[in-house]
Amino acid sequence: MLKEIAQWKSVRKFSSEPVTKDQLLSIMQAGRRSPSWKNIQPWRFIAVTDEKDRTKLAEAFSMGVLIKKAPAVIMCVGTLEAWVKDHQLARLKELFGATGVNMADEDIKKMYLDHELAQSLAGKPASIMARTFENIGIAYAFMILEAMHQGLGACIVGELDNELVAVNDQKYAEIKSYFNISETEVITAAIIVGHPAKETPIIPRKPEKDVIFFK
Numbered sequence: 001m002l003k004e005i006a007q008w009k010s011v012r013k014f015s016s017e018p019v020t021k022d023q024l025l026s027i028m029q030a031g032r033r034s035p036s037w038k039n040i041q042p043w044r045f046i047a048v049t050d051e052k053d054r055t056k057l058a059e060a061f062s063m064g065v066l067i068k069k070a071p072a073v074i075m076c077v078g079t080l081e082a083w084v085k086d087h088q089l090a091r092l093k094e095l096f097g098a099t100g101v102n103m104a105d106e107d108i109k110k111m112y113l114d115h116e117l118a119q120s121l122a123g124k125p126a127s128i129m130a131r132t133f134e135n136i137g138i139a140y141a142f143m144i145l146e147a148m149h150q151g152l153g154a155c156i157v158g159e160l161d162n163e164l165v166a167v168n169d170q171k172y173a174e175i176k177s178y179f180n181i182s183e184t185e186v187i188t189a190a191i192i193v194g195h196p197a198k199e200t201p202i203i204p205r206k207p208e209k210d211v212i213f214f215k
Contacts, residue, residue, distance in 0.1 A: 004148040009202050011153025012066055014194025019049070019072040023150050027193065028074060030146035031139035038112060039095040042082035043136045045143075046075040046179060048190075053179075060175050060187065062159040070192035074143065075179065078132040078186045083122060085113055129163065129186070136188050143191055153196040158189040 028045040036042065048054055049072045057075060058064030067073050081087060092108050103111075112118065121127045140156050147154035161167045163186045172187075181187065205211075 002145070004145045007202060008145070008148065009153075009200045010155040011194070011196045011200050012155050012192070013197040014069070014071055014153065014192075015197045016071070017195040019152065019193055019195070021047075023147075023152065024049075024072055024074070024193070026150060027143045027146045027152075027154075027191075030142040031074075031076075034139040034142040036135040036138065037131065038088055039091040040082045040088055040135070041091065042079045042132045043139055044077040044079060044185070045139075046077065048073040048075055056175060056178050057190065060160045060162070060172060061157055061190065063157055066155070066157055066192055067190055071194040072192070074191040074193060075187060076136055076140065076189045076191065077181055078129075078136050078188045079184065080128055080132060080186065081184045083128045083131070085109075085122065088113055132186070133188055140189060140191065147191075147193050151195075152193055153200065154191055154193045156189055156191055160187060160189070162187050 024047045028047065031043065031045050032041075048057055051068075054067055054070070054073055057073065058067040061067055082091075089105060089108060092112055093103075093105070096103050096108070121131065144154040144156065161172050166172075176182075176185070176187065
């Protein structure tokens with residue numbers, strides 16, 4: 001098992017030492033490299049380091065104090081337009097091209113985009129939202145592990161007022177506008193990043209017998 005997985009711990013308190021641009025870039029590159037359904041990559045990642053910007057972003061989160069105090073934050077944005085058929089086709093063509101598979105557009109559509117399950121997903125906004133969160137969640141994991149690999153600590157902060165909650169639509173709209181996030185995008189989470197202020201213990205997990213099975 002990778003050391004970063006075996007020794008993973010969420011870090012919420014950081015020293016005043018800044019996180020470098022190169023470190024943030026490496027973390028976001030890890031997110032960019034993460035896998036996704038049909039290679040659609042429904043995400044954007046925005047590094048937020050300025051105190052004013054972090055304070056604004058924190059307004060959307062129940063634990064906004066963590067975002068205010070962290071030296072760096074990576075805002076994770078789900079892109080719902082990634083599920084548009086033409087976009088999916090383009091990403092699939094890239095996937096097949098990279099693996100040496102030559103398929104005509106119509107064959108790709110027939111096999112991957114026009115069958116019953118794909119059409120059902122495309123027609124249900126709730127399903128598109130759920131699959132966007134599912135895919136971008138994989139990117140979270142890649143990024144926090146890369147942060148640890150860089151000698152940093154990180155924590156995913158996910159309880160926020162967004163399209164799923166809609167407690168204060170006006171405030172959320174203001175925050176999206178502030179960060180130039182479109183109506184077809186959703187803020188899904190923020191990852192706080194920094195140099196750990198102290199040693200954090202590894203938190204116990206459920207027993208293997210309750211989680212891991214072979215059939």
